Amino acid sequence: MSRFAIFYTIVAAFIVIFYTVSTAAGWEYFQPEKEKTTQEAKRGGYRGGAFIFIHGGPRGGK
Amino acid sequence: MRNPGRPERVTCLQCRALFDVSSGRAAFIGTQDEAPVQPFTPLGSVGHFAAGDLTLIGFLQRKTIDEEGTAWFWEEYLLSDGEGGYRWLVCSDRHWTLFEPTTCGSDIKPVVYHRGRAYKLFQHGQAQVTYLEGEFYWNVAVGQGTYTADFVHPPYMLSGEYSESSSTKGESIWTHGVYLPVAEVEKAFGVSGLPRPRTVAPNQPFNASQIYQIWFLASMAVILLAGLFLTLTPSEKVFDETFTLSTPQDPEARKKLEERVQTDKGMQTVERHTFRPAKKVSLKGLKNIRVTARARTMPDNSWVEVVGYLIDDDTLDVQPFDLTLEYYKGIEDGEAWSDDDREKNTYVSSLPGGEYVLRLDLDRQPGSGPMSVQVLIEQGHPRWWHALVALVLLAIIPLITWLVQKSFETRRWRNSNVNPTGA
Numbered sequence: 001m002s003r004f005a006i007f008y009t010i011v012a013a014f015i016v017i018f019y020t021v022s023t024a025a026g027w028e029y030f031q032p033e034k035e036k037t038t039q040e041a042k043r044g045g046y047r048g049g050a051f052i053f054i055h056g057g058p059r060g061g062k
Numbered sequence: 063m064r065n066p067g068r069p070e071r072v073t074c075l076q077c078r079a080l081f082d083v084s085s086g087r088a089a090f091i092g093t094q095d096e097a098p099v100q101p102f103t104p105l106g107s108v109g110h111f112a113a114g115d116l117t118l119i120g121f122l123q124r125k126t127i128d129e130e131g132t133a134w135f136w137e138e139y140l141l142s143d144g145e146g147g148y149r150w151l152v153c154s155d156r157h158w159t160l161f162e163p164t165t166c167g168s169d170i171k172p173v174v175y176h177r178g179r180a181y182k183l184f185q186h187g188q189a190q191v192t193y194l195e196g197e198f199y200w201n202v203a204v205g206q207g208t209y210t211a212d213f214v215h216p217p218y219m220l221s222g223e224y225s226e227s228s229s230t231k232g233e234s235i236w237t238h239g240v241y242l243p244v245a246e247v248e249k250a251f252g253v254s255g256l257p258r259p260r261t262v263a264p265n266q267p268f269n270a271s272q273i274y275q276i277w278f279l280a281s282m283a284v285i286l287l288a289g290l291f292l293t294l295t296p297s298e299k300v301f302d303e304t305f306t307l308s309t310p311q312d313p314e315a316r317k318k319l320e321e322r323v324q325t326d327k328g329m330q331t332v333e334r335h336t337f338r339p340a341k342k343v344s345l346k347g348l349k350n351i352r353v354t355a356r357a358r359t360m361p362d363n364s365w366v367e368v369v370g371y372l373i374d375d376d377t378l379d380v381q382p383f384d385l386t387l388e389y390y391k392g393i394e395d396g397e398a399w400s401d402d403d404r405e406k407n408t409y410v411s412s413l414p415g416g417e418y419v420l421r422l423d424l425d426r427q428p429g430s431g432p433m434s435v436q437v438l439i440e441q442g443h444p445r446w447w448h449a450l451v452a453l454v455l456l457a458i459i460p461l462i463t464w465l466v467q468k469s470f471e472t473r474r475w476r477n478s479n480v481n482p483t484g485a
Contacts, residue, residue, distance in 0.1 A: 005272040008459050012280035019284055019452040023291050023444050026350035026412030029451065035380040037373060046338060046373060046421050 068146065069119075069197040075105070078195060080203060094204055098193050099123055099137060102153070102247075102256060105196045109141060109151070109250040111160070116141035116149055118251075120196030126187045126210070128479060140198060148199065150237060151247070156256075157263035158247045159219055161239035166220060168234075170211045172480075174220060176238070181213030181220045184264045185479045189223075212264060217241035219265040241265045262474040270463045277460040281453055288449035297352075301343045301439035304358055307335045307366070307424055308432045320428060332367075332425040339420050343372060347415035349441040355385040356438070357404040361431035363390050366424055368435060372410075373419040383408050387435070409445065 001009075022029070037046070070084040071091075078097065081088040101121040109116045120140035125133050136154035143149070150161040168174045174181045190207045213220040219239040241263065244256050259266075310316050321334040345351065355368040365388035372381045385408055391400035424435060 001272060002269045004270050005276065008273050009276050011459065012276055012456055015452050015455050016280050016283050016287075019448060020287055023287070023448055025348050026442075028350060028409050028411040029448065031408075031410045032382045032384065035371075035382060037378045037380050039378070042373075042375060042378065046371075046419065 068142075068199050070201050071194075071198045071203070073195045075195065080194070082201065084201065091203060094193060097195070099135075101137070101139065101195075103251045103253055107251055109247075111149075111250055113149075113162075114143060116143055118151075118196075120194065120198050122194035122198075122202065123192045124189050125192050126189045128187070135192065140196065150239070151242075152239065155261050155263065156244070156259035157261075157266060158242040158244060159239040159263075159265060160242050161219075161221065161237035164220075164236050164238040166222065166234075166236040166238075168222065170222070170224075174213045176213075176220050179215045179218065181215045181218070183480050184212045184214045184219075184475075185477075186211035187479065214265045216265045217267040239265065241267060261477065262470055264474065264477065266474065268467050268470050271467065273460050273463045277456055280456050284449055284452045284456065288444075288446060291444035291449075292446060295442050295444050297440050297442040298346075298349075299438065299440050300345060301339075301420065301437065303339060304434050304436040305335070305337050305422065305424060306432070306434045307426065307430075309333060309429055316428070321425070323425065331428060333428040333430070335424045335426075337422040337424070339422075342417040343420050343439060344417055345372070345413050345415060346441055347412060349412050350443060350445075351410045351412065352407055352440045352443040353383050353385065353410070354405065354407040354436075354438040354440070355387055356436040357387045357389065358434040358436055360387065360389050360404055360433050363392070364388070364427060364430045364433070366426040366430075366433060366435060368437065369423040369425065370437070371419075371421045372413065373421065374413070374416065375419055376416070377414075379413075381410055381413055383410055409443070412441075 021027075070082065071080060072083050072088070073080050073094070078094040080091045080094065082091050083089075101118070103118060105118055105121065107118045109118065118139055119142045122138050122140075123135055124138060125135045127133050136152060139151040139153070141149040141151055148163065152159045152161060164176070166174065166176055168176075170183065170186055172183050174183070187210065188207055189210045191202060191204055194202060194204065209224040211222045211224070213222075217240055219241070221237045221239065223235045225233045244258055248254055248256055310319070316333075319333045319335065320331055322329055323332055323334075324330075325332075351372075353370060357366065360366070365386060368385045368387065370383045370385075372383075373379070385406045386403070387406060388401065388403045391398070391402075393399070420439075422437060426433065
């Protein structure tokens with residue numbers, strides 16, 4: 001087997017394994033980024049303006 | 063002599079004179095000019111091949127002249143196994159092929175079948191011996207000509223030598239060869255520094271063609287796995303609730319619902335209805351999450367943006383999702399049209415198993431009519447799209463390889479006098 005074929009075998013194996021693991025683990029490739037909320041927001045019951053993200057929300061900040 | 067008892071012709075290593083020794087006595091035949099080319103290794107060298115050790119006993123140069131009058135030279139090395147068997151190591155345009163005698167007996171035609179393989183006619187023409195040194199088992203001489211034809215099935219080559227230019231007449235001698243990379247020739251004879259080829263040989267194999275088998279196997283694996291995931295993974299509903307939206311009559315209450323948000327069209331005032339279902343959403347780990355938003359009732363020409371947050375109370379991690387439902391219709395130039403996106407879904411990655419607080423912000427244009435929106439959350443929905451991504455990624459390198467192979471084959475057939483365009 002040529003070096004190029006060995007290289008492609010490694011690449012193909014990685015893709016197949018990544019597909020298998022990611023699907024079995026329920027990963028999405030593209031999705032909104034995870035955020036962090038605060039203890040204050042939690043105490044406030046995540047209501048109104050108390051619902052603050054450390055990073056911007058999905059629409060660019062809340 | 064290195065092959066006593068067998069040669070018919072020998073040359074003097076000092077003066078290059080040619081002698082006939084078929085009768086047991088050396089009879090002078092003629093002289094040769096200065097050697098136009100030297101063998102890459104001295105006569106008498108032993109090459110270690112897979113078939114066994116072979117001794118170099120003769121070396122000759124031949125030429126052919128193409129239709130444009132250009133002379134093409136190549137070298138042939140006669141190898142002896144010491145038991146009456148011979149091989150030919152041929153160097154043409156820096157490419158090497160090891161030939162052995164075979165039986166075939168075909169005329170010159172586009173395709174010749176030999177030992178179950180189809181060989182394509184690559185080139186044919188008159189070949190002439192231009193120089194020789196060493197020992198030869200037939201009555202060779204400088205200037206001796208034969209009509210040759212080469213058929214290829216890379217890495218193999220079938221070569222016929224005809225006693226007459228018409229392949230249907232006279233006798234023919236056949237040899238079958240296999241392409242040898244330069245490094246293998248160097249290894250066999252223990253030499254180094256042989257020039258590397260810059261062209262594509264008639265029988266040079268395209269080394270990357272193994273890629274296609276690997277690609278096929280990997281693609282089949284993905285398709286099989288995708289089929290298993292899609293058919294064997296059970297999906298499970300974890301949340302299903304319908305939310306009703308109506309604009310309050312009281313201006314104060316209406317004002318409280320208004321929010322300024324950043325949208326694609328800049329800052330906009332929306333009417334925000336916030337819901338925090340009392341029941342937590344129970345999620346299992348290692349299962350992806352599909353959120354479906356469906357407008358049960360929706361006024362014409364309106365929209366609603368469903369922004370949701372799954373909040374882990376322990377870690378304070380928040381997984382947002384966002385879906386915009388809209389329904390527009392009208393008549394333009396006498397034609398009715400509609401833009402119906404009253405149901406949409408989105409996927410998010412699996413989250414650690416546990417209970418999650420769900421918060422929903424349903425934003426819409428202030429004063430839109432009554433609406434009801436169903437939000438459905440399910441787990442365990444493998445996606446065919448991921449399999450498609452994997453298949454596309456797997457195909458990139460084989461596709462590039464195929465394009466390179468096309469170019470390789472074009473370069474190969476460019477040197478053919480049967481198919482000179484390489485088309």
